[in-house]
Amino acid sequence: MAASDTITTAQRTSTRERAADYLLGRHRFRAAEALPWLIAIAVYFIFPDRLTFGSQVLVMVMFALSLDLILGYAGIVTLGHAAFFGVGAYTVGLAAARLQWTEPISGLFAAAIAAGIVGFITGWFLLRYRGLTLLMLTLATAIMLQETGNLRSDISGGYDGLPGLTFKPLLGVFDYDLYGHTYYLYALAVLAVVFYFVRRIVYSPFGQALTGIRENVRRMHAIGSPVHWRLVTVYTIAAAVAGVAGALFTQTNAYVTLTVFDFDNSAKVMVMLILGGTGRLYGAFVGATVYMVLEDYFSKLSPTFWQFGIGLVLVLAVLFARRGLLGIFESMGRYISERKKS
Amino acid sequence: MTAALQVEGLNRSFGALPVTRDVNLALERGARRALIGPNGAGKTTLVNLITGALRPHSGRVLLDGQDITGLSQADRARRGLARTFQINQLFRGLTVLENLCMTIGERDGHCNNLWRSAGSRRVVIDEALDHLDSLRLTDDALKLVRELPYGRQRLVEIAIALAQKPRVLLLDEPAAGVPSSESHLILDVVAALDPDIAVLIIEHDMDVVFRFAKEITVLVQGAVFTQGTPNEIMNNEQVRAVYLGQESHRGGHRG
Numbered sequence: 001m002a003a004s005d006t007i008t009t010a011q012r013t014s015t016r017e018r019a020a021d022y023l024l025g026r027h028r029f030r031a032a033e034a035l036p037w038l039i040a041i042a043v044y045f046i047f048p049d050r051l052t053f054g055s056q057v058l059v060m061v062m063f064a065l066s067l068d069l070i071l072g073y074a075g076i077v078t079l080g081h082a083a084f085f086g087v088g089a090y091t092v093g094l095a096a097a098r099l100q101w102t103e104p105i106s107g108l109f110a111a112a113i114a115a116g117i118v119g120f121i122t123g124w125f126l127l128r129y130r131g132l133t134l135l136m137l138t139l140a141t142a143i144m145l146q147e148t149g150n151l152r153s154d155i156s157g158g159y160d161g162l163p164g165l166t167f168k169p170l171l172g173v174f175d176y177d178l179y180g181h182t183y184y185l186y187a188l189a190v191l192a193v194v195f196y197f198v199r200r201i202v203y204s205p206f207g208q209a210l211t212g213i214r215e216n217v218r219r220m221h222a223i224g225s226p227v228h229w230r231l232v233t234v235y236t237i238a239a240a241v242a243g244v245a246g247a248l249f250t251q252t253n254a255y256v257t258l259t260v261f262d263f264d265n266s267a268k269v270m271v272m273l274i275l276g277g278t279g280r281l282y283g284a285f286v287g288a289t290v291y292m293v294l295e296d297y298f299s300k301l302s303p304t305f306w307q308f309g310i311g312l313v314l315v316l317a318v319l320f321a322r323r324g325l326l327g328i329f330e331s332m333g334r335y336i337s338e339r340k341k342s
Numbered sequence: 343m344t345a346a347l348q349v350e351g352l353n354r355s356f357g358a359l360p361v362t363r364d365v366n367l368a369l370e371r372g373a374r375r376a377l378i379g380p381n382g383a384g385k386t387t388l389v390n391l392i393t394g395a396l397r398p399h400s401g402r403v404l405l406d407g408q409d410i411t412g413l414s415q416a417d418r419a420r421r422g423l424a425r426t427f428q429i430n431q432l433f434r435g436l437t438v439l440e441n442l443c444m445t446i447g448e449r450d451g452h453c454n455n456l457w458r459s460a461g462s463r464r465v466v467i468d469e470a471l472d473h474l475d476s477l478r479l480t481d482d483a484l485k486l487v488r489e490l491p492y493g494r495q496r497l498v499e500i501a502i503a504l505a506q507k508p509r510v511l512l513l514d515e516p517a518a519g520v521p522s523s524e525s526h527l528i529l530d531v532v533a534a535l536d537p538d539i540a541v542l543i544i545e546h547d548m549d550v551v552f553r554f555a556k557e558i559t560v561l562v563q564g565a566v567f568t569q570g571t572p573n574e575i576m577n578n579e580q581v582r583a584v585y586l587g588q589e590s591h592r593g594g595h596r597g
Contacts, residue, residue: 016475019439019483020467027459205460209453212444215433222393222431223506224419225448233456
């Protein structure tokens with residue numbers, strides 16, 4: 001009797017340990033997570049003449065990453081995320097063109113704050129709604145910002161934009177070059193910092209609560225979660241990150257026009273994220289990269305019909321990769337590890 | 343002594359249809375109260391009014407003597423008012439353990455933290471595992487909720503409510519949808535609840551009601567028809583007429 005008791009106690013302890021280990025170790029960095037960064041660094045050496053394009057990819061990765069926070073984790077569906085990208089883009093654009101504030105890094109902070117404030121205010125109003133209502137309201141936000149810019153085209157430059165912006169050398173030392181080498185490393189460094197923040201948030205208790213809101217909002221209310229504040233908080237953070245992406249966009253292109261607020265831009269970033277896989281951080285990397293590379297390739301192949309190629313890839317992804325491209329890799333990984341076991 | 347939960351003159355209607363009519367109810371600390379009534383009597387509506395999922399048109403709800411009528415559902419939950427749902431409301435895509443850790447995290451305010459890793463609080467994980475242990479769910483800790491059989495999901499529903507460390511617990515048909523071969527597992531848990539918690543249970547199975555409850559409130563057409571001990575209710579001719587006589591209702595759980 002005593003012996004069997006010991007065994008069951010031991011068994012229970014081991015089950016408990018296993019369960020605890022699972023949660024305790026989940027947020028640790030895994031070796032595979034170095035891969036996207038190694039690839040990004042390798043690109044710098046292998047394609048030295050394509051780095052302007054490379055920086056644009058990094059900007060879109062960051063934009064998609066910000067959307068992943070709200071769409072993938074909190075389950076907020078929005079069609080107006082370009083609003084925050086645009087606010088960030090215009091913050092550094094206007095600062096440089098109208099105020100001669102051309103220091104790039106402080107520009108990023110200004111863009112984050114401006115976009116964050118817009119995110120906080122609109123989020124506080126909009127996030128009481130869900131579904132189609134929210135979809136329309138987010139869409140309207142982006143359009144209203146765009147039209148405000150159009151109304152005061154004397155300041156914003158309207159749809160002709162603010163061309164020929166120049167920025168101070170980075171850290172006062174590294175000047176911008178024709179091939180975008182500096183831009184690329186700059187964008188990569190900013191992305192790494194932003195990614196670290198986003199990753200911490202996702203694995204924090206707050207991030208878990210966001211997942212809970214996505215999974216079952218009624219239950220979250222019932223266990224005492226201040227759902228509205230959680231959503232406003234993450235919306236503000238995502239807006240700030242999108243604002244940084246927009247600011248980088250302006251800085252790397254040296255111009256900005258009102259098209260950054262386009263519905264196209266909101267839709268594109270959502271397509272990228274879904275293509276890569278939502279709610280898994282690296283979906284933004286895979287989705288934005290694949291989309292941008294395909295867009296680049298198809299548009300050279302056929303300057304008039306390139307969107308057909310993108311459309312085809314999307315249809316295939318929706319049919320055969322419901323959890324995005326990363327979902328395919330995950331399924332493959334699970335298949336291999338199960339083969340190994342048996 | 344102030345009641346753990348007190349409901350005073352609660353009214354609510356949907357359009358022209360009154361669903362809760364002047365309901366008064368008091369649960370002492372450690373109460374074991376059953377709420378019974380025919381289908382459509384407004385039992386779940388009453389629970390929704392008490393927890394704040396619905397707003398009453400008039401009347402008050404008091405928790406330990408404090409008026410909570412104006413508080414949100416979440417604020418009431420944080421003050422110790424927990425419920426289970428008639429139909430499971432769980433985080434289906436997460437593991438059982440995560441369901442519990444989430445509850446504890448929100449209860450203790452950890453979820454306001456954006457920086458520290460969720461898995462780094464060993465205390466939370468241990469407490470979650472303790473709750474699972476007490477309901478014999480430890481072996482399912484790492485399974486996704488949606489992979490569990492419905493009966494075990496019902497236990498998770500109760501485990502979450504208990505992890506909130508409530509003073510008042512509202513159980514909305516805890517054994518609904520569970521095959522009768524497994525329902526005793528759930529009813530055992532209900533019978534073994536902490537004697538300090540005031541419990542209100544909505545239940546259709548009269549055997550369970552008479553075994554579990556020390557007091558019974560009968561709700562008919564949104565109003566309290568009568569209250570009393572199980573014996574009084576069982577021998578009340580009018581109750582028999584409106585409710586107990588209608589055997590056909592016993593199988594017909596509202597979905």
